[in-house]
Amino acid sequence: MPSPEQPGVPPPGGFLTCIFHEGDVTCTEPYVDRHVFYGGVDDTRGCSECACGEPEGASCTIVASVYSDGACVEQVAPTVISSMAPFCGVTPPGVGLGSKSAEVVDVDPGACAPSGGEPTGELLPAVPSTFCCLA
Structure with missing residues (x-):
């Protein structure tokens, strides 16, 4: 003005x-x-929204043992078992199965492909x- x-x-x-x-x-x-x-x-x-695809590359390895007694003392056959290979185990002939145990020795959770998280909207x-x- x-x-x-x-x-x-x-x-x-x-x-x-x-x-x-x-x-x-x-x-x-x-x-x-x-x-x-x-x-x-x-x-x-x-x-x-963020997401994750199916996990890939996951694996685990255990040592499975069988014992001839019921107290896991007299070991008959320890075996390393991996999820990456098929396995079929048998106790030796003439040995009765008294007990068994399994111990996880390695776990790889694998990974998944991420998706989402893209920016949306505007200012x-x-x-x-x-x-x-x-x-």
Whole structure:
């Protein structure tokens, strides 16, 4: 606006004579120098859900033992068994099975291929105000 102390005198350098409008409006003559400012944002940003594919490369190894007594003392046949190879074990002929034990000696949980976690949404300006100024 012109200075009220000096009607008809344009504002000093760096200032403009403008009309304020709420919203995003079109400026008309003679106030055609349009400036739009925003008082907020609409934030819809996020991420897609994360997921993991089927595990691959998992394995485990155990030592399985059989004993001829019931107290796991008189060992007959310790055997290393891996999930990576087929196995079929048999106790020696003529030996009765009294007890058995198994001890895990190695576990590899494998890995899965990750997916998801992609960015979604956007950040948009909101609550516009328009200043239409003299050119």
